[in-house]
Amino acid sequence: MKPVGPIPSGFETIDGELAIGGRTASALVAKAGRTPLFVYSRALIDARVAQLRAALPQRVGLNYAVKANPHPLVIAHMASQVDGFDIASSGELALCVAAGIDPRRISFAGPGKRDEELEAAIAAGVTLNCESEGEGARALAISQRIGVRPRIAIRVNPSFVMTGSGMKMGGGAKPFGVDAERVPDLARKLIAEGAEWRGLHIFTGSQTLSADAIIEGQANVLALAAQLTKAIGHECPKLNMGGGLGTPYFPGDTPVDLPRVGAALAEQVAQLPAALADTELCMEMGRYLVGEAGVYLTRIIDRKVSHGVTYLVTDGGLHHQLAASGNFGTVVRRNYPSAIATRYGEEATEEVNIVGCLCTPLDRLADNAMMPRADVGDLVAVFCAGAYGASASPSAFLGHGPAAELLV
Ligand SMILES: Cc1ncc(COP(=O)(O)O)c(C=O)c1O
Incomplete structure (x- = not known):
């Protein structure tokens, strides 16, 4: 078993699902019309800016590094x-x-x-x-x-x-x-x-x-x-x-x-x-302002077992979230914070590998992670996706195309 990273604060649970800005993951996907989907929260960005303003001397202004998002x-x-x-x-x-x-x-x-x-x-x-x-x-x-x-x-x-x-x-x-x-x-x-x-x-x-x-x-x-x-x-x-x-x-x-x-x-x-x-x-x-305010939602399209290892195969992957796959500036791959968004808060009962849909062993979203039992149709959330996600990933690779993006 490998742990996942810490889920940032500010997210809620509604009807057993991860909710962002008062709307469930499923409702956000319905609004966008498709997965994979990046959701960025205005409220979380504003809260972060407010924390900075409260902590820093008034004389120090804040610049946003646009490259982050x-x-x-x-x-x-x-x-x-x-x-x-x-x-x-x-x-x-x-x-x-x-x-x-x-x-x-x-x-x-x-x-x-x-x-x-x-x-x-x-x-x-x-x-x-x-x-x-x-x-x-x-x-x-x-x-x-x-x-x-x-x-x-x-x-x-x-x-x-x-x-x-x-x-x-x-x-x-x-x-x-x-x-x-x-x-x-x-x-x-x-x-x-x-x-x-x-x-x-x-x-x-x-x-x-x-x-x-x-x-x-x-x-x-x-x-x-x-x-x-x-x-x-x-x-x-x-x-x-x-x-x-x-x-x-x-x-x-x-x-x-x-x-x-x-x-x-x-x-x-x-x-x-x-x-x-x-x-x-x-x-x-850049990342400190917007990174934790974003979540990447991707749908499980296959659940399979190979040599005793359970794989949850999603419709997303490194072409949208290169950093979470461990291929953007990290030496040793570790798990980003992630969860089953449609079973948020349910007890973690099984060890799974969550992977993307690209035909390469590099396309991993979570290795040997303990998650609630999830099935085809469930949504996976990868957190800390508000910076260096959509724009810092090779969205043309293998032709699946870019993710949808929503600011809520
Ligand atoms: C000149 C410059 N400004 C801003 C940034 C943004 O950094 P961060 O998103 O970590 O705040 C970078 C990142 O490398 C940078 O090189």
């Missing part, structure tokens, strides 16, 4: 919840603009911005988080050609890394950002050549559950930003401090101690170095 309705909903948006492509820019978001609330990071992307962002008034000297030069040339002053911040590749993060985005050689020691020269050059200086972006890691690591990372980021600002010799209008707060996906994972992170940041903000006295601060997060 670029569904148009999610982006539009986030417009009322967060202060800014971080995008990684002109495709994400188009989604934000279509959702009515003011481009001046948007910043654009990413190591390989094409000229067309730079032009679209500069023309719209988006802040570029400049990733290299070469990108800075291209941005200046494009802005001259189109006659629009570029808004530019520099993404810094710091020499430190956020310890304990699942994905390290700084420290040593990296394709992201400009090595810290080269930032002052580049900043002065961009400013001298007419760019509107927007400040610094220091994103050091992602998927961190340790409050200590986050607190230490934030202290390092503030110290580095102050040091760079002094060396640049111009005020830092805005500092994007990154985020990194993680999601407990696996057995034994515990949530980030948010009140502790918030209290430590409040202390640091109360004693900000003089160089950052007037700097606007923000944190940038």
Whole structure:
């Protein structure tokens, strides 16, 4: 038997079924008209934002990293919840603009911005988080050609890394950002050549559950930003401090101690170095805002036994939920939080393997998991599906097509 990850709080049981936003899994599938289905809950997103607002100092704004879930309705909903948006492509820019978001609330990071992307962002008034000297030069040339002053911040590749993060985005050689020691020269050059200086972006890691690591990372980021600002010799209008707060996906994972992170940041903000006295601060997060607010629902289409092992074969799988299958950034496969949605709360009486419909042994949703007895027609729920699910999975693989998505 292998345990499944911790089911996030905020879900209910109605008529013996998992319910989201007051509606049962079956009712949600009926509304969408089909499975597999991602359901995202506005109420759970809002509750998470409210927790962050309550814990973090008021001075620290919240940016939504669109890459976590670029569904148009999610982006539009986030417009009322967060202060800014971080995008990684002109495709994400188009989604934000279509959702009515003011481009001046948007910043654009990413190591390989094409000229067309730079032009679209500069023309719209988006802040570029400049990733290299070469990108800075291209941005200046494009802005001259189109006659629009570029808004530019520099993404810094710091020499430190956020310890304990699942994905390290700084420290040593990296394709992201400009090595810290080269930032002052580049900043002065961009400013001298007419760019509107927007400040610094220091994103050091992602998927961190340790409050200590986050607190230490934030202290390092503030110290580095102050040091760079002094060396640049111009005020830092805005500092994007990154985020990194993680999601407990696996057995034994515990949530980030948010009140502790918030209290430590409040202390640091109360004693900000003089160089950052007037700097606007923000944190940038994707999965922490939306990840636990999403559930993936897939229907059991076959129940079979092979050499004594029971398989529940679903109509979903890794083509929608690559991360839950264990093939997106994990070394050892562990079970995501999952349940039989139509028998929610029933006693777990049998050990099963829940698999997807793809003809590959990689397509696993839960291995050797204890579940209530389930049959063809029952719905399986995979939790923590609100971030890096639909958009971070190979939905074209084997031709089953994308899942439906609902925001409730
Ligand atoms: C620059 C940048 N911003 C934001 C994110 C979002 O991270 P998360 O969804 O873990 O908050 C990432 C993730 O790698 C990133 O590289």
